[in-house]
Amino acid sequence: MVPVSSPKTGLWKYLILGAALLLGGCSTNPATGEQQFTGLLPAGQEASIGASEHEKVRQTYGEFITGPIAEYVNRIGQKVASGTERSDVQYKFYVIDSPIVNAFAIPGGYIYVSRGLLALANSEAEMAGVIAHEIGHITARHAAERMSHGVLAGLGAAVLSAATGSSAVGQIANVGSDLYIKSYSRGQETQADELGVRYLATAGYDPNAMAGFLKSLDAQTKLDQKIAGASEGAGFNYFSTHPVTGDRVTHASALAVNYGGGAKVDNRDVYLSMINGLTYGDSEAQGFVRGNNFYHPKMGFTFSVPQGFEIQNNPNELIAASKDGSIIILDAGRDDQGRDPLRYLTENWMKNKPSSAQAENVTINGMPAATAAFAGTANGAPVIIRVVAIQWKPGQFFRFQMAIPQNAGTAAVENMKRTTYSFRAMTESERASVHALKVRTFTAAGESLAQAAARMAFPTHKEERFAVLNGLGGNGLTSGQIYKVVTE
Numbered sequence: 249m250v251p252v253s254s255p256k257t258g259l260w261k262y263l264i265l266g267a268a269l270l271l272g273g274c275s276t277n278p279a280t281g282e283q284q285f286t287g288l289l290p291a292g293q294e295a296s297i298g299a300s301e302h303e304k305v306r307q308t309y310g311e312f313i314t315g316p317i318a319e320y321v322n323r324i325g326q327k328v329a330s331g332t333e334r335s336d337v338q339y340k341f342y343v344i345d346s347p348i349v350n351a352f353a354i355p356g357g358y359i360y361v362s363r364g365l366l367a368l369a370n371s372e373a374e375m376a377g378v379i380a381h382e383i384g385h386i387t388a389r390h391a392a393e394r395m396s397h398g399v400l401a402g403l404g405a406a407v408l409s410a411a412t413g414s415s416a417v418g419q420i421a422n423v424g425s426d427l428y429i430k431s432y433s434r435g436q437e438t439q440a441d442e443l444g445v446r447y448l449a450t451a452g453y454d455p456n457a458m459a460g461f462l463k464s465l466d467a468q469t470k471l472d473q474k475i476a477g478a479s480e481g482a483g484f485n486y487f488s489t490h491p492v493t494g495d496r497v498t499h500a501s502a503l504a505v506n507y508g509g510g511a512k513v514d515n516r517d518v519y520l521s522m523i524n525g526l527t528y529g530d531s532e533a534q535g536f537v538r539g540n541n542f543y544h545p546k547m548g549f550t551f552s553v554p555q556g557f558e559i560q561n562n563p564n565e566l567i568a569a570s571k572d573g574s575i576i577i578l579d580a581g582r583d584d585q586g587r588d589p590l591r592y593l594t595e596n597w598m599k600n601k602p603s604s605a606q607a608e609n610v611t612i613n614g615m616p617a618a619t620a621a622f623a624g625t626a627n628g629a630p631v632i633i634r635v636v637a638i639q640w641k642p643g644q645f646f647r648f649q650m651a652i653p654q655n656a657g658t659a660a661v662e663n664m665k666r667t668t669y670s671f672r673a674m675t676e677s678e679r680a681s682v683h684a685l686k687v688r689t690f691t692a693a694g695e696s697l698a699q700a701a702a703r704m705a706f707p708t709h710k711e712e713r714f715a716v717l718n719g720l721g722g723n724g725l726t727s728g729q730i731y732k733v734v735t736e
């Protein structure tokens with residue numbers, strides 16, 4: 249018999265957690281040797297929270313990449329993890345199908361690396377270094393500490409609900425600037441680097457690989473900023489979750505000196521053969537952002553956003569935002585009753601909006617559609633919200649939600665109109681001509697950097713992109729070495 253009932257939900261959960269917190273007290277962390285307030289998040293709790301957060305990560309980023317590359321990442325991850333403290337953690341490694349260079353850990357031993365990061369790394373040791381750094385965050389319980397402060401509350405904030413209104417638009421607007429996982433502190437980063445270099449060396453890898461990868465990241469970030477224009481933020485990448493300071497590369501290099509002895513491998517050739525053929529940038533399944541245009545060859549539609557908008561391609565919606573506070577969201581909706589666009593908009597999608605009485609029929613590139621506008625707020629500012637439901641097939645709709653600041657003027661309104669009317673089906677030849685880019689490897693045979701870089705499938709900055717992708721610094725190619733290039 250259980251003497252006391254143990255409710256698992258509601259307020260009780262927090263009271264129980266609070267009691268554990270009081271009883272927990274301090275203990276010595278085996279990785280860092282520091283006194284830590286372990287009661288904040290007991291290991292068992294970490295595992296169950298991790299499992300539910302993992303599901304949110306999957307919902308946010310879509311299905312993980314499987315197959316040889318995922319097995320390889322897991323194999324290297326387990327190898328690095330086996331030489332670390334905290335035997336209570338079962339490590340699990342996943343490859344996120346995202347072009348963004350990123351890696352992160354959540355409580356419970358879940359570690360994620362993106363295919364964007366895999367494309368940038370130049371050796372198994374560099375990838376292992378990223379993993380070792382993430383394991384360092386886990387062994388030092390940084391994630392658990394952040395979790396205790398409720399930082400992950402916004403994870404997976406895919407907030408589009410059926411009754412989309414101003415609040416949802418406001419929440420989505422935040423996704424761009426204040427992303428799911430907040431950054432670690434500078435002190436936590438330094439500690440994870442220190443642990444990471446130690447774990448890297450323990451696993452038999454060249455400890456300099458940590459600094460090597462940080463150097464590539466730094467170069468990539470600077471190039472991205474240069475290409476996007478100095479005024480643009482770098483967006484959401486590894487450095488927004490793991491802040492870099494000027495001395496982080498230097499510090500990682502200095503740490504490596506402590507682990508100088510012994511045979512250290514980097515497995516560059518093995519690694520480059522594993523990532524040969526990896527998708528680079530947007531994938532066919534996700535559709536492609538090309539400048540101000542978005543193409544989804546698999547689903548067969550395209551549309552354009554005005555100049556000055558940056559498109560963010562999420563698994564469940566596209567979000568484009570401009571500096572003046574205008575927001576464009578495109579997603580898909582279903583109607584099981586097969587209603588026409590006007591009835592779908594008023595009776596289903598926007599049924600909770602009183603102003604949807606003003607909805608009207610329109611035709612967009614031959615497709616029946618309906619639109620309505622109402623006043624709302626986004627990020628606390630008054631906006632006009634324009635919604636458009638375009639019937640793609642019976643019962644299937646593409647849906648625009650646009651927020652325009654009240655004071656934005658007629659040009660902004662015109663821009664949104666143009667966006668709406670740019671939505672159309674792709675032609676067969678268009679569908680056949682837009683492809684995902686791939687990382688391909690080749691062995692240098694006396695060519696110059698410029699000759700090798702000419703193969704890069706980008707309209708501009710070919711040589712700089714090639715140099716950053718291969719971590720060349722100011723150096724040229726060495727004959728007989730394997731390098732990466734991005735081609736169609």
Ligand SMILES: [Zn+2]
Binds near residue numbers: 437489
């Ligand atoms: Zn970090």
